[in-house]
Amino acid sequence: MRLTLHIWRQKGPKEPGRMVHYEARNANPDMSFLEMLDVLNEELTLKGEDPVAFDSDCREGICGMCGFMINGVAHGPRRGTTVCQLHMRKFKDGDVLYIEPWRARAFPVIKDLAVNRTAFDRIIAAGGYISVPAGSAPDGNTILIPKPVAEQAMDAAACIGCGACVAACPNASAALFTGAKIAHLGLLPQGQPERDQRVLKMVAHSTLEQFGSCTNIGECEAVCPKEIKLEVIARMNRDFIKAS
Amino acid sequence: MSMDLSSRVPSGAIERLWDKARFEMKLVNPANKRKYNILVVGSGLAGGSAAASLAELGYNVKCFCFQDSARRAHSIAAQGGINAAKNYQNDGDSIYRLFYDTVKGGDFRSREANVYRLAQISVNIIDQCVAQGVPFAREYGGTLANRSFGGAQVSRTFYARGQTGQQLLLGAYQALERQVDAGRVKMFPRTEMLGLVVIDGKARGIVTRDLVNGKIESHAADAVVLGTGGYGNVYYLSTNARGSNCTAIWRAYKHGAAFANPCFTQIHPTCIPVSGDYQSKLTLMSESLRNDGRIWVPLKPGDQRPPNEIPEPERDYFLERRYPSFGNLVPRDVASRNCKAVCDEGLGVGNNGLGVYLDFADAIKRLGVAVIRERYGNLFDMYERITGEDPYKVPMRIYPAIHYTMGGLWVDYSLMSTVPGLFVIGEANFSDHGANRLGASALMQGLADGYFILPYTIGEYLARTKLDKVQTDYAEFKREESEVETITKRLLSIRGERTVTSFHRELGKVLWDYCGMSRNAVGLKLALGKIRELREGYWHNVDVLGGPEDFNQALEHAGRVADFFELAELMCIDALDRNESCGAHFREEYQTPDNEALRDDQRYCYVAAWVFKGANQPPELHAEPLKFEYVRPTQRSYK
Numbered sequence: 001m002r003l004t005l006h007i008w009r010q011k012g013p014k015e016p017g018r019m020v021h022y023e024a025r026n027a028n029p030d031m032s033f034l035e036m037l038d039v040l041n042e043e044l045t046l047k048g049e050d051p052v053a054f055d056s057d058c059r060e061g062i063c064g065m066c067g068f069m070i071n072g073v074a075h076g077p078r079r080g081t082t083v084c085q086l087h088m089r090k091f092k093d094g095d096v097l098y099i100e101p102w103r104a105r106a107f108p109v110i111k112d113l114a115v116n117r118t119a120f121d122r123i124i125a126a127g128g129y130i131s132v133p134a135g136s137a138p139d140g141n142t143i144l145i146p147k148p149v150a151e152q153a154m155d156a157a158a159c160i161g162c163g164a165c166v167a168a169c170p171n172a173s174a175a176l177f178t179g180a181k182i183a184h185l186g187l188l189p190q191g192q193p194e195r196d197q198r199v200l201k202m203v204a205h206s207t208l209e210q211f212g213s214c215t216n217i218g219e220c221e222a223v224c225p226k227e228i229k230l231e232v233i234a235r236m237n238r239d240f241i242k243a244s
Numbered sequence: 245m246s247m248d249l250s251s252r253v254p255s256g257a258i259e260r261l262w263d264k265a266r267f268e269m270k271l272v273n274p275a276n277k278r279k280y281n282i283l284v285v286g287s288g289l290a291g292g293s294a295a296a297s298l299a300e301l302g303y304n305v306k307c308f309c310f311q312d313s314a315r316r317a318h319s320i321a322a323q324g325g326i327n328a329a330k331n332y333q334n335d336g337d338s339i340y341r342l343f344y345d346t347v348k349g350g351d352f353r354s355r356e357a358n359v360y361r362l363a364q365i366s367v368n369i370i371d372q373c374v375a376q377g378v379p380f381a382r383e384y385g386g387t388l389a390n391r392s393f394g395g396a397q398v399s400r401t402f403y404a405r406g407q408t409g410q411q412l413l414l415g416a417y418q419a420l421e422r423q424v425d426a427g428r429v430k431m432f433p434r435t436e437m438l439g440l441v442v443i444d445g446k447a448r449g450i451v452t453r454d455l456v457n458g459k460i461e462s463h464a465a466d467a468v469v470l471g472t473g474g475y476g477n478v479y480y481l482s483t484n485a486r487g488s489n490c491t492a493i494w495r496a497y498k499h500g501a502a503f504a505n506p507c508f509t510q511i512h513p514t515c516i517p518v519s520g521d522y523q524s525k526l527t528l529m530s531e532s533l534r535n536d537g538r539i540w541v542p543l544k545p546g547d548q549r550p551p552n553e554i555p556e557p558e559r560d561y562f563l564e565r566r567y568p569s570f571g572n573l574v575p576r577d578v579a580s581r582n583c584k585a586v587c588d589e590g591l592g593v594g595n596n597g598l599g600v601y602l603d604f605a606d607a608i609k610r611l612g613v614a615v616i617r618e619r620y621g622n623l624f625d626m627y628e629r630i631t632g633e634d635p636y637k638v639p640m641r642i643y644p645a646i647h648y649t650m651g652g653l654w655v656d657y658s659l660m661s662t663v664p665g666l667f668v669i670g671e672a673n674f675s676d677h678g679a680n681r682l683g684a685s686a687l688m689q690g691l692a693d694g695y696f697i698l699p700y701t702i703g704e705y706l707a708r709t710k711l712d713k714v715q716t717d718y719a720e721f722k723r724e725e726s727e728v729e730t731i732t733k734r735l736l737s738i739r740g741e742r743t744v745t746s747f748h749r750e751l752g753k754v755l756w757d758y759c760g761m762s763r764n765a766v767g768l769k770l771a772l773g774k775i776r777e778l779r780e781g782y783w784h785n786v787d788v789l790g791g792p793e794d795f796n797q798a799l800e801h802a803g804r805v806a807d808f809f810e811l812a813e814l815m816c817i818d819a820l821d822r823n824e825s826c827g828a829h830f831r832e833e834y835q836t837p838d839n840e841a842l843r844d845d846q847r848y849c850y851v852a853a854w855v856f857k858g859a860n861q862p863p864e865l866h867a868e869p870l871k872f873e874y875v876r877p878t879q880r881s882y883k
Contacts, residue, residue, distance in 0.1 A: 012795075030519040032630075038745070039522050045743050045798065050789055053797055055312060057485040059525045061626065062410055063316045078629075085629045110456055111795040114312075118433060121313050125425040129418035130377045134297040134695040135368075137375035141332060144386030154379040154404060157411060161315055190377050 001027035001093045005040070007052055008100040013108045013116075019098070029089035033076065034059065034066065036088055054113040061085040061225060064160030067167070068113040069100040074164035074223040082162065082225040102167035105210045106174070117163050119209040120177060126205035127198040128181040130190050143189055156183040158226040165220035165228075171212030176220035178206050179232035186239055196243035203240055247502065249853055249868040252656045253357040258874055262361045265657065266700055270707035277302035280706050281465040283450055284308070285437045285492050288317030289409070289687055290670025291471025292416035293694030299423035301699055306463060307420065308432045308452060310487055310800070315417045318473055318485040319690060322409025323530035323623065325393055325401035326373075326687040328366040333390050337398040339363045344875055345396060346685060349575055350650075350678020351827035351843065352877040353505070353851070355870060357657060358675050362685075365692040370402055372695055376415040380404050392573070393532060393683040401684045406530055406622045412687055416694070436800065437492045438731075439724040440468065440499045440666070447666035448714045451724045453732075455800060458793035460725050460732075462716035467665045467702055470496060471694065474649035474671040476509065478808045478815070479760070480752025482646035483515060483528040489804035490811050493653050493672050501661040502853035502866060504654035504674035506811065507819035510681055510828045511761050512647030513579035516630055516640075517599040521749075526645040527630055529602070529623055531683045534572045536607035536616065537640070539563050539583070541600050545590040551601055551639045562586055570882040577680050577828045577841070578882060580644035584761050585839075587643070594641045603639035644761060648686060650677045650828065651818075654853040654868070658701035659693060662853075664709070667702060669693035674851065679827025732792050735802045740785030744802045747782050751775065751805070751812055759816050764832040768820040772813060779809040814854055814863060821865065824848045836879070845877050 003024040010017030026043075027036045034056050041051035056066035061082040068083060070076035075083045078090050091097070099113065107115040145153075157180070165176035182199050185191035191198070207213075214233055221230045254264045272280070280303050284295040287309040295307040309317060329342040342363040347354060374380060374388070380402050381389040390399040404411040423429040432452070439451035441462065449464040475490035476482035497503045514529045540561045542554055562582060564571040572579075583600050586592065593599045608616050613636060617624070624635045631641070653661050653668040655675055661668050670690040677685065715721075758771035782805070790796040825834040825841035826848070834842045850867040857864050 028520060028522070030632075031522055032524070035522045035524050038524055042743050042745060045787060045789060046741075048789065051798060053795055057311055057316055057487050058318060058321045059486060060321055060527050061629075062407065063311070063318070063320050063485060064313075065311060065316045080625075081629055085626065087629065087632070089632055114795065117312060121315070121421060121424075121431070121433075124418060125421040129422045130375065131422060132372070132375040132419075133300040134293070134372060134419075134699065137368075137371040140330070140370045140374040140380075141387050143374060145382050146386050147382045147384050150379050150382040153377075154411075157377075157379050157404075157414065158407065160410075161313065184379065185377050188377050188379070190375055 001029065001088060001091070003027055003091065004096040006098045007112070009052070009112055010109050012111060017109065027088050029087070031088045032059070032084055033086040033088065034084050052113065053111040056084050059084040062160060064162040067102060067162045067164055069102070069167060071098050074102070074168045075225055080225055080227045102163050104166045104172035106172065107163060107166065119211070120161050120163065120174070122209060123174065123178055123202055123205050124181065127194070127201035128185070130185060131194060145188060149187055153184050153187040156180045156187070156228065156232050159228055160226055162225060164223045164225060166211065168219040168223040169212065170217060170219070171215060173214045174206045174211035175214035175233045175236065176224060176228055178202050179236035180228050182239060183232040183235040186235060195239060199236060199239040200243050203236070247662060247853070247855055247866045249502070249654070249866050250656065251355060251868060252658060253355070258357060258360045261357050262364060269700060269704035272703045272707045274302060278304055280304065281306070282467050282469060282702065283463055283465045284469045284471060285450065286317065286471035286473060286672070287314035287417070287420065288319035288471060288473060288670060289413055289416055289690030290672070290694045291469070292317065292413065292420050293691050294469055294471060294669055294698050295429055296416060296419035296423050297695050297699045298702065299426070299428035305423070305429045306432060307429055308435045308437055310434065310436045310455060312433050314420055314431060314433065315414060317413060318488050319413045319687070320410045321485065322687055323406040323528065324532040325391065325403035325408045325684040326369065326412065327393070327400050327684040328370040328402060328688065329363050329400060330367055330370060332388060333399040335398045337400050341398065342366060342400065346676070346682060347678070347875040348880060349680055349682040351680055351841065351880060352678065352845070352849070352872060353826050353870065354676055354678030356872060356874055361697070362676050362689060362692050365696045366688050368696055369688060369691045373412055373415050376419065378404060378411045378415045391532060391535060396682070403532070406620060409687060412691065438495065438728045438803065440496045441720050441724050442499050442663060443714055443718065443720045446664045446711070449716065449721060451721070451728050453728065456795050458796070460728055462721040462725060464714050464716050464721070466706060466711050467667060469667045469669060469698065469702070470653070470672050471669045472672045474652070475811060476646045476649055478752070478812050479646045479755050480749045481518065481523060481526050483512060483526050486525060489807070491804050491807045493668070494807040494811055496653060496661065496663065496666060498856050499663065500856070501663045501666055502654040502855050503651070503814060504851050504853045505651040505818065506815045506854065507759065507822060507829055508650035508679050508827065509646060509815070510576060510648040510650060511580040511644045513576055513583055513644050514602060514642045515645035516627065517594050517643040527626065528645070528647060529627060529640065529642060531576070533602060533620060533623060536619070537572065537602040537604050538606060539572050539600055539602055541586050541591040541593060551603070560591070567882045574882045575680060575682065577830070580761055581830060583644055599641035599643045601639035602642045604635060605639070608636065648681055650674065650679060650681055654851065658704065659698055660701070660705065665705065667698060669698055679829055731803060731806070732799065735786070735788050735799060735806070736792060738784065738786050738788070740787050742785050742787060744786055744788060744798055744805055747778065747786060748805045748808065751778055751809060754778070755812050755815070759819050762830040762832050763819050765820060768816045771816050775809060775812050775816065782806070782809060817863065818852055818854065822848055822852065840880070843877070
């Protein structure tokens, strides 16, 4: 396979960036998208050119470290799939691809395709937890949780914090990310004592980090690699109104 | 140099040891805890839970990770589950049985007292995680669900779909972020530990590199904790995350921490086979798949028919045939070796013949697609994404891959290394799994160390030790900083003709071929020569572009690979020295007539702890003898 790539190159957060044109001549349908970029980086290094910086770690779609836009779509064309799990068989020989970092005020670019997502950590720190110091827990089976409730909580808890929802949202809202944690903990009996405080603090913090407001567009749900549903935003809003 | 390898296990009946140890510990006055500074390197299940728990107790904690967030640590990728001796299924499980299974599974190369404690604590871990909101699988009545897992005949594994590691890690991460918000933990993401600072024989700090701007920085403390994971990436291709590395433990080794059993590396039987030389990592398919999937190869070598067209009588379900009582659930090392053996006989499937089928047709017939989707849906999806094949319709193809390292820094019963004040937890230490780890035990160990062991034992150390105040402008810190800078500069100045990746890939191939699933003396000696030669080449011919003050991913990788070269050598030395087979360490010269591992308890019933004696000097072996007072060493049999 041969592909034409236009990749966003930016030396640092304060430097201007631009699209740079590359030819990927040695792609193969069984490669992952990131392996295709690895091969490109090997070629660039041997030519003495600075390789393209991009984040990735587990490369099995669970750590949430990878992610960028391919032709304007967060994590690329395959639904429910992180870019590390996207394989080249999804593309055709001769395709032209535009690759850009997440773009949001709350996610400043570090270099090329790597961005700073620590704002997400601070939203969790604001209240995305259950306060239970080590050692203070009752026996696991004293808290009975109906199977459907546990499953629903698990659906929301599957969020990997990659930031695709923010990148896809025209408002750069973090509602899907924040809502997923609020839904996960709010659905469970263990999460009840702090439920009101949690939603108030997390929503307030999300605004503080300069994430935008949610206007129910649904782009976030469409690109979420874990297919988190918009319903979590409805849960967050309901909890927020009840708590305020 | 004499080395104190006393395990400091208290004396008495095994059931009472941990109680006794805790009672004998000196406590730190609650009001004084905030005066102590503790550095925790790594934010996975072990590091994250330790940092959170230490902060809850009131200590001042700094926590470091090379990823962009604590939540990315590789514990997140563990799929199958976590063991606990709850006996919720009423199937005869107990703390003693979990202890027994783990000692036996480890092929009698672990410390009994540590393993017993692990089994005891396992029940508290589940309680803790449930209370944090970890959404474990449930039965319709609302109770916790269990499944049985590789090597166990009871159902003691708790799970959250195929994402157990993720959910447990998020629980620890959320506890950690709560402490960040409370001001008791300062988090340093995208920060890599590159040096350990030892003052007056005690670990007193670390030197780090900020991966965004290249800044080299010192951090002083009263104790240092390493929860930096395993070193499987020394093989280049492994199921580990790309960034997983040995640098923190390796640099600690070079400052005096003994390295135990480096050759005990585990190969996981169920991974997606390699597809090409661009391959950047191998993907694990959870072992839980072996509960319902049946492993087979065609009876005829070179059978090119699609699997669904091969009739039953022409298939060999080789694990069920050779191990009638455990069948497809034999431990990882046994399953891996058997898969390799059938491929070596030319019976393997897939393009390169390096694969066996893992077939769900019978399970789907028996249970229906819906049940299989509920149990393994995300794994099947992942398989389909990577291979383009639908495992609901055609059998999966799997092949073994490096997955976990039982070896690591030597620690005593209190999880302290041979450097006082340096504690090592989780996969980074060697402690509980002997020569082979059982499925669903890694998560258990990481969390036991972090939530329930280290928070006590570190207090005991701080209470009993006189610690003078140290500052980062001390000569020891400056010296370590300059050493770290020298390595960085040297790597950037070579400007040779090969990429870091090409060297790493070649090193991995040598280790996989000669120090992988099976080893022999001739091969190991050959490997030692090849590794030394390749390392020479590396320092003369590697090309790392960019500068020391950049966000420079090639430079990060280059430093890690430099350490992998040295570790690879130690692994081969250790494998060569251990003239027996045990667990995952299979020396071809030492096997039973039916090709099982043949231990030599007379000569090798010990932990091999290696001590660094200087660059280009052979390391020195110290042995910690192992005594088995409860589980009598037997030949493992899964027939």
